Amino acid sequence: MLKLCLGSLGVWTPPYFSISSKTSEVMWDHLKKVYNQSDAARMFHLEFQVGELSQGNMSIQEFYSNFENLWAECTDIVYANVPPEGLIVVHKVHEISKRGQFLMKLKGEFEAIRSNLMTRDPVPLLDICVGELLRKKNGSLHWLSWSRKLKILLQYQFIRCSREV
Known part of the structure; x- marks a missing residue:
């Protein structure tokens, strides 16, 4: 569900994120690394x-x-x-x-x-x-x-x- 929601917002999700195997915390950590300005x-x-x-x-x-x-x-x-x-x-x-x-x-x-x-x-x-x-x-x-x-x-x-x- 998270992958679907992010996809609808135009946020690219890497292929290694599967809906069943990753938690939302891992996804948010990834997004923070990618989009957070230092x-x-x-x-x-x-x-x-x-x-x-x-x-x-x-x-x-x-x-x-x-x-x-x-x-x-x-x-x-x-x-x-x-x-x-x-x-x-x-x-x-x-x-x-x-x-x-x-x-x-x-x-x-x-x-x-x-x-x-x-x-x-x-x-x-x-x-x-x-x-x-x-x-x-x-x-x-x-x-x-x-x-x-x-x-x-x-x-x-x-x-x-x-x-x-």
Whole structure:
């Protein structure tokens, strides 16, 4: 019956499976071996996506979110194959790699901040790096808005003074 059902679904069953001599467990094991994609293929695809990812036109928050999602999938695959006693070491190495990958994919305008972060001892965790990037970005926007206000104020004062003369 199992062979008939699988055949109707378009699943090829090898000739050595006879209805009476094999159990469904053997059949499922065989199907799992044939059709199950390995983690290696998924990991290759994820690593390719991480390699291709760059900040581009994304904000730091958008880029960080996309990066974290890809990295979390990679982490799940890597950690699943590590014995419990090795998880701490693998986690430390993985976090260092994660921070480096994220920072190197930022826009060039963040080079000074990136350099500052990477030369600290100890180098901060990625979460702290992202926080500093956001503060610097928001601080520069804040400064930019103040510099614009100052420029407008000076222009206004100049116009007012020139009218008085």
